[in-house]
Amino acid sequence: MLSKSTQTMVLSTMGKRYFSMSTPKSKHFKLVVVGGGAGGCSIAAKFARKIDPKSIAVIEPADMHYYQPQWTMVGGGMKKLEESGRTMESVLPKSITWLKEKAVGFYPDKNLIQISGKNQEPIQYDYLVVATGIQLNFNQIKGLIQAFDTPGVCSNYSPLYVNKTLESIKGFKKGNAIFTFPNTPIKCAGAPQKIMYIADSYFRKHGKRQDANVVFNTSLGVLFGVKKYADALWEIVKKRDIKVNLRTNLVEVIPKERKAIFENLDKPGTSETFDYEMLHVTPPMGPHDVMKTSAGDLVDPAGYVNLNKTTLQHVKYQNIFGLGDCTNLPTSKTAAAVAGQCGILSQNLWSVMNGKDPLGQYDGYTSCPLVTSYSTCVLAEFDYTSQPLETFPVNQAKESRVAFHLKKDIMPGIYWNLMLNGHWNGPAAFRKIAHLGFGK
Template identity: 40%
Template sequence: MPQHSAPSVAPACTWDTTFDVVVIGGGSAGIAVTASLLRRQPSLTIAIVEPRETHDYQPAWTLVGGGLFDVERTRRPMNEVMPDGVTWIRAAVARIEPDENRVRLDNGQTVPYRDLIVAAGLRLAWERIDGLEQALGKDGVTSNYRYDLAPYTWDLVRSMQGGSALFTQPAMPIKCAGAPQKAMYLACDHWRRSGVLDRIDVEFNTAGAVLFGVAAFVPALMKYVMRYRANLAFSSNLVAVDGPGKVAHFDVAGADGVTTRVAKPFDMIHVVPPQVAPDFIRDSALADPAGWCEVDHATLQHPRYPNVFALGDVCSVPNAKTAAAARKQAVVVAENLLAMRAGRLMPRRYDGYGACPLTVEKGKVVLAEFGYGGKLLPTFPLDPTQPSTLAWLLKAKLLPWFYWNGMLKAREWFTKTSV
């Protein structure tokens, strides 16, 4: 691999020189695509705009909530994952001005670019559920979608001896569509092993009409729903939480189209918040009607601004928003952007690949891998619709190591895509 100089940290300022590439976001997608670009063309001048000081391996937070992973192993200093040779701009984006080829920072200063990669992730909209922000982290209200709250999930699970446990899922799209129910499965597995499951009423409330969006995986998941005696409440959207009163309020849509507000008491509730694109994307010329960064679903290039690409949770492709998707998208964007810069046809096509390892019990995972239209895209010659010990070892042991040492370092194993 080419040798680069160490990453430099730049204060927020206005640059007189134009970067070859500006990458918005230092998460999984942003770091991976930057590493892929520099692996192919080390001479590029690249800036990553990222205000956070730490980088998280979020897929492990579900395991943390199940008492199966140390939360401190999911976080590292941002400067440790920044690729060598980049300029790290520690500031937040306020506005993108694609007609002027510049990014405006939250202090009013600007960063000019020749090409732009949007890897800004999404925003967890906790405020869209009344009372939730004030309730989180106490009174039995938790969420594995936050670093500081995943350990509280485990505290609640292991201390619960009886009562009502609610688990929620908002309307799509969200990060890893299986994560809300994985929290339920791991909690129920612990209660079953501890002999208290019979004393706990478990209910999964989802705003959607099905348990999982790809039908091939539903039969295996339903076996676990029945094993854990969990009630399924479809078309049930969490709208308010009263933490001290231990009551959750749901808008439930009936078959007749009438929505009813229903109050449900709880001793524990695991909440997944609504999720939206960052405001600076939603309010920009890059957004599609739903607010996501618009891209061609195959090339990941913006349809109106050819020097703009996007990947990861922020882009408009109709696939699962997972780190596994970003891993393959990074290669597509890196090769297509370099081809575009050289005046060549773009060689890569993204097939919608995403992976959601559905942890159904300690030691068993349904490794859901699929692409556009729900097409199954298994990496290994196993039945992907059935729970597997091998898939558990992949999820709990191999993938965390590979994330830090492979994906973020442009080691592009199993990144072939097809359409």
């Protein structure tokens, strides 16, 4: 039973709004998972086999679960949007409790979470896994939302706009085809340029490339964060005559004039205006609003869940773990990273539940299959130190048809059939086999 001190007004994410606890009781679960994305589903599935499933709750407001890495293929016309989604009910373990609400307040000192909905009781937990993902902030770019209703402006980062990408590629006539990378952390840092390579291939196939000026305007100071793969990608953009502008960040779109304004990050206060025929926008991203306003010591100053980067346990609260895009782990935010984290988190959380120390160590493994055409891919895999951590005993920086079919045809099945059911922790075991036991 909760003490009277906990039956008080709970601050929500909506500024100074408060939810009143009208009941002295709270719903109690042994394990609460916040987020029904790749990490949340996987952890719920793993622990539904370890503890009583009825003692597990997943807090997730969405009706649909999407395999978002497939949206590159959707934007390029190789997959359908419908293939990338399934109902949330179908991907969550059947016997756990699905709380179809938003988390609007975290109170880790009291082991409580407040959820949305009128007169909702707080949720009490013994153990918590935070897997809320990352928020898309399209509205931070002036004029962008309106621009999506006009020709040529698209984004693979939302189910609302991804079909517009193929439409924009097919409708391209001549001029600038611009692809952007924002000045924030993002999910799948390779995706902004994957669709650029696919568009370039489409233009070449359909006789439009001579009239196209393909441009990559990125806020980063590098083409890719790992030198081995960056070197390979520089060779690709040079060979295909793609213009790369580093430290260039989209701040405004003027759809009536088909112009995009980019700030120069190395020269504050200066900007450059580009005409566009096609504009593929990767939006700024960041922690969900609740993490920035109503999470207290759960998060770091930027709003990301503050974890020990190897054990995935919270730096302050021993009964809290986190994974995925919502965390401050210094690795790329990808589904592959989540897979690697799931195995370590499961091992360490189970140890803590049984009174033991969390000894499993996550090495920062992540992967980014960089699709470079309708039949080739550079399979980037690396760790916390930005050193390659490759599964296959070949040079994965080279464009490969095998890597392309792995991305297009094999990975979706692994995701739906293994990962979401808690049976996939990444390719570490296969790496050791492929490297005759000498792989990491």
